[in-house]
Amino acid sequence: MPVDSSIKKLLIVDDSKVSRMLIRTHVLAQYPEWIITEAVCGEDAIAHADSDLPDYCTMDINMPGIPGTDAAEQILSKHPSIKIVIFSANIQETQQNRARSLGTILVAKPVTEKSIALTLNYFADSK
Amino acid sequence: MNNLSELHLDALAEVFSIGAGRAALSLSEIVGDEVRISVPFVQVINSKDINSTTLSLNSGRFGAVSQHFSGPFNAEAVLLFTEEQALKIVSDMMGSQMSLEELAEFEHEAMCELGNIILNACLSAMADILNFTLESSLPDYTVASADEILQRLKANSNQPYVMVLHIDLAIEKRHTAGNLVFLLSSASLDNLITHVDQFLGKIS
Amino acid sequence: MSEISLKPFDMNDIFNTLNLGVCAVDADGKVLLWNDWIAKHSGIKETDALNKPLDQVFSEPVSPSFLTAIKNTLTYRLPVVLSTALHRSPLPLHNISGADQQPTRMYQSITITPIQSQQNESCCLIQVTDSSTSIKREKMLRAHSEILKKEATTDGLTDICNRRFFDAHYEMAVADAKRQKYPLSIFMIDIDYFKSYNDHYGHVAGDDVIKRVADALKSQLSRATDIVARYGGEEFVLVMPNLPQEVAEQFAEKLKSAVFNLAMPHIKSQPFKQVTISVGVCTGIPENNDNLLNKADTALYQAKVKGRNQCICLPLCEAEEYLEQ
Numbered sequence: 001m002p003v004d005s006s007i008k009k010l011l012i013v014d015d016s017k018v019s020r021m022l023i024r025t026h027v028l029a030q031y032p033e034w035i036i037t038e039a040v041c042g043e044d045a046i047a048h049a050d051s052d053l054p055d056y057c058t059m060d061i062n063m064p065g066i067p068g069t070d071a072a073e074q075i076l077s078k079h080p081s082i083k084i085v086i087f088s089a090n091i092q093e094t095q096q097n098r099a100r101s102l103g104t105i106l107v108a109k110p111v112t113e114k115s116i117a118l119t120l121n122y123f124a125d126s127k
Numbered sequence: 128m129n130n131l132s133e134l135h136l137d138a139l140a141e142v143f144s145i146g147a148g149r150a151a152l153s154l155s156e157i158v159g160d161e162v163r164i165s166v167p168f169v170q171v172i173n174s175k176d177i178n179s180t181t182l183s184l185n186s187g188r189f190g191a192v193s194q195h196f197s198g199p200f201n202a203e204a205v206l207l208f209t210e211e212q213a214l215k216i217v218s219d220m221m222g223s224q225m226s227l228e229e230l231a232e233f234e235h236e237a238m239c240e241l242g243n244i245i246l247n248a249c250l251s252a253m254a255d256i257l258n259f260t261l262e263s264s265l266p267d268y269t270v271a272s273a274d275e276i277l278q279r280l281k282a283n284s285n286q287p288y289v290m291v292l293h294i295d296l297a298i299e300k301r302h303t304a305g306n307l308v309f310l311l312s313s314a315s316l317d318n319l320i321t322h323v324d325q326f327l328g329k330i331s
Numbered sequence: 332m333s334e335i336s337l338k339p340f341d342m343n344d345i346f347n348t349l350n351l352g353v354c355a356v357d358a359d360g361k362v363l364l365w366n367d368w369i370a371k372h373s374g375i376k377e378t379d380a381l382n383k384p385l386d387q388v389f390s391e392p393v394s395p396s397f398l399t400a401i402k403n404t405l406t407y408r409l410p411v412v413l414s415t416a417l418h419r420s421p422l423p424l425h426n427i428s429g430a431d432q433q434p435t436r437m438y439q440s441i442t443i444t445p446i447q448s449q450q451n452e453s454c455c456l457i458q459v460t461d462s463s464t465s466i467k468r469e470k471m472l473r474a475h476s477e478i479l480k481k482e483a484t485t486d487g488l489t490d491i492c493n494r495r496f497f498d499a500h501y502e503m504a505v506a507d508a509k510r511q512k513y514p515l516s517i518f519m520i521d522i523d524y525f526k527s528y529n530d531h532y533g534h535v536a537g538d539d540v541i542k543r544v545a546d547a548l549k550s551q552l553s554r555a556t557d558i559v560a561r562y563g564g565e566e567f568v569l570v571m572p573n574l575p576q577e578v579a580e581q582f583a584e585k586l587k588s589a590v591f592n593l594a595m596p597h598i599k600s601q602p603f604k605q606v607t608i609s610v611g612v613c614t615g616i617p618e619n620n621d622n623l624l625n626k627a628d629t630a631l632y633q634a635k636v637k638g639r640n641q642c643i644c645l646p647l648c649e650a651e652e653y654l655e656q
Contacts, residue, residue: 018138018327025330062144062165089148094161094299109145110256156396157417194410217416233416236440240414251407265410265442 008123009035011054013045013071014087015063022111023058023087030120042071049075054082056123061088061095069098076102085119087111131171131320138323139169142256143292143309146249153244154298158219161299164245170291174281174312177289179273182308187211190234191269191276192242196250198261199322202313204249205280206242210270212305213238219298239266245294249309257322280312288316352424352459358405358452360384369459372424372437391423400443404455408445415440415462426463438462486561488538489545497560497568501624504570505617514647516579516614517627518569520548520586523607523639525565527599540595540606541565547589551582568627576614576646583610583642591640600639607640615647622647 010027014020020038027034037052039045041063049057057075059068072084086099089109099106107118147164155162172181188210196202208216217237243266254260269276280289292309313319346353347367355364365380373380373389380388386398396418400411413421415438422441425434439459446456484496492500501517508515522528522544529537541561548559548567562568574582587610595606611631613623626645634641 016137016141016144017134018141018330021330089145090151090163091148092152092155092161109148110141110252112255153396153399156399233414236412236414237416240412240417243410243412247403247407247409247411250409251403254407260408262445263409265444266412 007033007035008056009037009052009054011037011039011045011048011052011057013039013042013048013057013063013068014060015040016060019060019109019111023116026111026113026116027120030116042066042068045071046074049079049082053079057082057084058087058119059084061086061090069095069102072102072104076104083123085122087115087119134327135320135323136169136171138327139290140166142252143169143249145256146245146252147294148248149252150245150248153248154241158298163295163297163299165295167293167295171288171316172291174287174289177277177281177291177310179277182207182273182277182291184209184273184308187272188270189273189276190238191271192239192246192266193269194243194246194266195264196261197263199259200261200313200315200318202261202311202316202319203280204246205276205310205312206245207273207276207308207310208238208305213241216241216296216298216305235268239268242266242268245307245309249292257319257326259322277310280310290316290319351461352457354380354385354457354459355446355454356385356401356457357448357454360386360401360405362388363448363454364456369424372426372461373422374425389423393423394418394421397421397441400441401455401457404443404445405453408453410442410444413439413441413443422459424459426461435463486545489542489561491545491549491567492558492560494560494562497558497562497570500558500560501568501570504572505623508572509617512616513573514575514614514616515623516569516571516574516582516612517623518567518571518579518583518586519562519611519624519627519631520567520569520608521631521635522565523609523635524597524600528597528606531599543593543595544590544606544608547593548586551585551589568624574614576644579612579614580642580644583612583644586610587640587642603640609634609639610642612642612644613647614644617647 008031012020012023014023024036027036037048037054039048042065045057045059048054059072061068068088069086072086075082076084084102084104086095086104086106087109088095088106091106091108096106105122107115109115143166147166151162151164184207189207190210190213191205191207193203193205196204214234217234246266250261250263290311294307294309295304296307297304349366349368352369352372353364353366354362354369357363361382362380362385365377370377375388385401386393397413400413403409404411420436420438422439424437424439426437427434438461440462442458444456446454448454484492486493504515522540525537525540528540545559545561545567548569552559552569554571556573557569557571559567559569571579571582587608590606590608593606596604597606598604600607609631611627611629611634613626613630615623617623626647630643630645634643637643
């Protein structure tokens with residue numbers, strides 16, 4: 001297995017520990033070598049993006065503090081190469097449009113093999 | 128039931144936040160406006176201690192939509208809202224100029240639907256995530272004081288614990304907001320926890 | 332079950348005699364049952380409906396929320412209620428009122444429940460009831476209450492909004508402007524030397540002046556968001572959201588001219604000898620409820636002092652500078 005560029009860094013942003021665990025478990029099942037960091041709110045995510053420079057990020061919307069979509073916007077303005085998927089239970093049209101306007105996609109929770117596959121495909125396609 | 132961990136509560140909160148997201152989607156399709164529903168917290172309370180004060184419900188009349196569920200565990204789910212709030216939400220959803228008195232004409236059926244949307248969304252999220260299905264009765268709607276409703280709920284189940292969810296609902300552009308209380312009481316709430324354990328077992 | 336065959340009726344007869352619509356669809360959404368009630372109100376015969384996907388049976392579209400509800404019931408086996416209040420008329424069903432009349436679309440209440448077929452398939456049962464009569468009652472109630480509402484909010488003499496309506500509207504308009512951060516303009520208007528007019532021409536003529544000024548002011552409004560109200564005696568107030576300061580100033584001049592152009596004689600009013608108004612305007616993004624109205628009143632006072640038949644406009648902030656001039 002090549003150790004170089006195939007090792008990706010993923011930042012998981014979600015206020016629910018269970019959600020973070022689920023995403024981590026599903027991703028590691030496919031890419032055991034990936035380096036995963038976690039953030040529990042939007043502000044925390046912005047700090048992590050600056051310090052860890054992840055390749056990818058999954059972002060919840062409804063969290064304490066700023067909404068995930070606002071955090072994503074700030075992260076993308078500083079680090080346009082990070083690929084972000086908005087991973088949320090809030091799947092109304094306004095949020096879909098918001099995700100689209102940020103140049104990302106919105107994947108509907110729950111965290112399942114199917115929704116993780118959508119997320120990972122988006123990451124793979126866009127690089 | 129006494130030893131629910133942080134992780135159990137977190138898992139339940141996540142299940143219900145997904146349910147809330149689905150309910151918001153259905154409601155937003157009806158009102159044609161963004162609807163925000165969030166579940167700030169989940170509690171499990173000893174049913175002895177359940178009264179209008181512990182649930183921070185004020186006096187006055189409440190609308191209660193209830194559905195009975197059966198399957199791996201039997202449960203009664205009740206969604207409580209103040210009557211005034213309920214009418215305001217329905218009037219916003221109907222998008223008409225009707226006064227609250229006139230709305231009373233439609234209150235019963237519309238509240239059943241509103242409750243049904245939220246209860247079904249939570250149940251479908253449980254089914255998808257915790258992997259079980261429940262059968263359900265059609266929704267019933269009653270208007271009474273909070274204590275009368277809680278009394279009836281306690282009489283119907285002999286379970287010492289009741290799961291309580293506080294739900295915030297807001298219709299964005301119309302500045303309507305309400306807090307709903309979702310109560311799940313069951314003679315076999317332990318079975319629900321077993322399903323949560325199985326689910327957590329897969330990821331930890 | 333043998334129990335059913337022992338009953339004194341053919342269940343099929345009962346099914347077709349029901350005064351509600353009953354239909355069932357299978358897991359693929361194909362029609363399995365279609366009773367006479369549905370056939371009558373849809374104009375589609377049972378034989379034309381059976382085994383077709385429900386959304387293709389009708390020639391007109393079925394509401395998307397109805398289709399979502401069916402899908403949810405089939406997937407999660409949970410019952411769904413579609414209320415009249417929130418959906419009105421999900422299915423293209425009609426009522427035929429008279430022989431030569433056009434059929435009218437029926438208001439409906441619908442319940443959808445999961446049901447198992449004898450082959451153990453997951454299906455759903457749809458029950459439809461006609462709620463047209465309760466809707467009619469609702470419309471009558473609404474029309475009635477709108478008349479009452481109009482009486483409670485209209486000024487009897489001038490037929491424009493009354494003070495009570497203004498007070499409620501002003502509070503909401505300020506709150507909206509504050510929240511959405513757009514400017515709000517308040518115009519305070521007073522008929523010049525009105526007391527002398529009354530003394531000289533009498534109260535009946537005075538009332539007529541008030542009426543004609545109200546009409547002239549009202550005729551200048553075209554946006555649905557704008558209101559003119561009788562504030563008291565010979566005083567009027569206009570509330571107009573979202574006007575830039577200079578547009579509000581021009582509009583005040585228009586109001587002044589509209590009344591001037593009525594050319595109503597007023598021998599006691601110098602120097603014009605006809606009915607004129609003074610206008611005080613305040614425009615700004617409100618922060619405090621009282622500011623706008625108070626500033627407009629200050630502006631009106633200045634217009635009076637400056638000789639009447641005048642408009643004075645004050646911005647909500649920086650008003651101090653204007654006052655010093």
